[in-house]
Amino acid sequence: MSENLFGQIRIFVLVELTSLYPDIPTDVLARVEVTPTREAAHGDMATNAALVAAKPTGKSPREIAAALALALAERPEIAKAEQAGPGFVNITLAPAILLAQIPVILQAQEQYGSSKIGNVRRVNVEYVSANPTGPLHVGHCRGAVVGDALANLLAKAGFDVTKEYYINDAGAQVIALAWSVYWRYLQALGTTLKEGEFAEAAPTGLQYPGDYLIPVGAALAQDHGAALAGPGCSIAESALWLNVVRDAAIAAMMDLVREDLAALGVYHDIFTSEAALVAAGGVEHALATLSANDLLYEGVLEPPKGKTPEDWEPREQTLFKSTAFGDDIDRPVKKSDGSNTYFANDIAYHADKLTRGFTSLIDVWGADHGGYVKRMKAAVKAMAGARDASLDVVLCQIVRVMKDGVPMKMSKRAGTFVELRELIDAVGADTVRFIMLTRKSDAQMEFDLDAAVAQTRENPVFYVQYAHARCRSVLRAAAGLSALPEPDDLSSLDAAEELALIRRLISWPRAIEAAAEAHEPHRIAFFLYDLAGDFHALWNRGRENAALRFLQEERPVETAARLALVAATATVLRSGLAVLGVTPAEEMRG
RNA sequence: GCACCCGUAGCUCAAUUGGAUAGAGCACCAGACUACGAAUCUGGGGGCUAGGGGUUCGAGUCCCUUCGGGUGCGCCA
Secondary structure, three states: OOOOHHHHHHHHHHHHHHHHOOOOOHHHHOOOOEEEOOOHHHOOEEEOHHHHHHHHHOOOHHHHHHHHHHHHHOOOOEEEEEEEOOOEEEEEEOHHHHHOHHHHHHHHHHHOOOOOOOOOOEEEEEOOOOOOOOOOEHHHHHHHHHHHHHHHHHHHOOOEEEEEEEEOOOOHHHHHHHHHHHHHHHHHHOOOOOHHHHHHHOOOOOOOOOHHHHHHHHHHHHHHOOOOOOHHHOOOOHHHHHHHHHHHHHHHHHHHHHHHHHHOOOOOOEEEEHHHHHHOOHHHHHHHHHHHOOOEEEEEOOOOOOOOOOOOOOOEEEEEOHHHHOOOOOEEOEOOOOOEOHHHHHHHHHHHHHHOOOOEEEEEEEHHHHHHHHHHHHHHHHHHOOOOOEEEEEEEOOEEEEEOOEEOOOOOHHHOOOEHHHHHHHHOHHHHHHHHOOOOOOOOEEEEHHHHOOOOOOOHHHHHHHHHHHHHHHHHHHOOOOOOOOOOOOOOOOOHHHHHHHHHHHOHHHHHHHHHHHOOOHHHHHHHHHHHHHHHHHHHHHHHOHHHOOOOOOOHHHHHHHHHHHHHHHHHHHHHHHHHOOOOOOOOOO
8 A cells, every 4th residue: 555545545536436437537537636534424534526527427426426435335445435415425444454554654754754746856945034134033033934844844745955045145234234343343443433423424324233243343353453444443444344344244144143043943055145146147147138038128117106205206227027927017127326126136046046956946035025926926937938947935924922911022223123042042942943833824923922831732832742752651661561562463443532543644644745735834733733632632541541541561462552553653743843843852851 | 006915713823725514722611630641631602704796516715896904015135
């Protein structure tokens, strides 16, 4: 039997269906599904085959379902098949088929659930990509976790995944950063300038006043002495120092970012520099490609209706014909002074990813960039040309951190923002990661600090960790029993709770595939929560009745079977936690 | 004005990509404990899925529309 039982049974369904009705078109057959049932009373699996086949065959769904059920029931792997509802066929597997999956899981270990649907297709997942102007703050956290888990998920589904970080080190913000670092440098030298005077004199002002730049300025003073300063520690011509200070600042900030990501367990395969891309002529190359395809023109944009900026005046700019690829208006690639827009750089960057051989691009962005999705997709289509390549953007809505029932204020001004590091230190990386994945990414969420540290069921991390710890506890205790037989005979596993747990376990490969196709890693968190619930329910049988506990010294065959189920549960829990990047707990003690 | 996201139990959120009687947790009510086999469990109440129309065997899910919330809309990245 295949590792994925649903796929196997689906083949049976298709064979019997086409045998009964040979003329069903293949596009209809493609819509035939075999899915887990919501209720145990509906058996192990259900198929919609009769419903989708009704129209092409001209028969009623119930009639087809009845015939299909009859045919399927002949299969030795299927214990029962019956027509139900409007035309479903509910399938109950032969117990041996269900139980046979337990050794499959134990053999595969954490590889269980790994899929080949990705077909080694090269996927690039770009996430975080925060401006290198300071430590990560909580606003970056969700994207970091979602992107990382999504990349893990796709890898498990058989894609060839690269995790990428785009360093925005070419724009005005890093110039402002350089000026802010320069202030710390002058301070380290003992300048008599007041902060207000410096902010007045700097063309960018003092945009990043946080303390975290002090050591960067000090290091520059250490390395360069007063060579970057004017007479008497005054502000020197920027030509003298700006590049040096900017490069040092970016390097220092990226070190900070990497430390923060490491604390969260996030590791990128590659960091790509915007500045390097620009310096290599990537933008000119990309624009030339667009121009060669007649996708650029000089034009004047209309002001947004109902909200015309006060200083609006019509200006001619170079525009990309993104409307040819589904965008609402054409988008500028050059500012009116002729310099490139950020969008132009981003086009070049995505083209670069395509050039590097990725056919599937995924960007994880904050929701405030939602208005940017259409144009970027349009640009990727345009740059891909005849190549089969696509971009999907996963938007992450904002997270409100709640404390004592009220949202915590977060402000980047004056360096008072809540840093990611503080959140990790407060609740732990595992908890941050898991909770960030308990919501669909495009829905706003509240991160309840009180619930996150709670050791109760309302904390989903705890609940799942506890299930794994309980599994491990039983397996440890089993080591103290006298020798048990090999778990060859699993037929004693027939309680409703045991079968429910097994059903959940065998749906793990399917859960991986569905979540990967939808680019929705949060589904894995919910799967694990449900799986933990199934296991806790089984565990609870033993509280009322000691004969139902896992370890029964006098009944070694049953005990061995139960232990196999416990070990399989622990395996799938670990397999899922690995996708989320959460550590499985061996025990829950302090 | 336009685009995108969202609207599900009192609260925070799910719903196997269009499937069967819309589910969990918290809170509330009624029960069970000297703690890693009670950091938990059992039972109960609670819903016109924001409103209206449409598509079809079938809609929380897809289309249209109204209302309400969020994010954006040339020289920030």
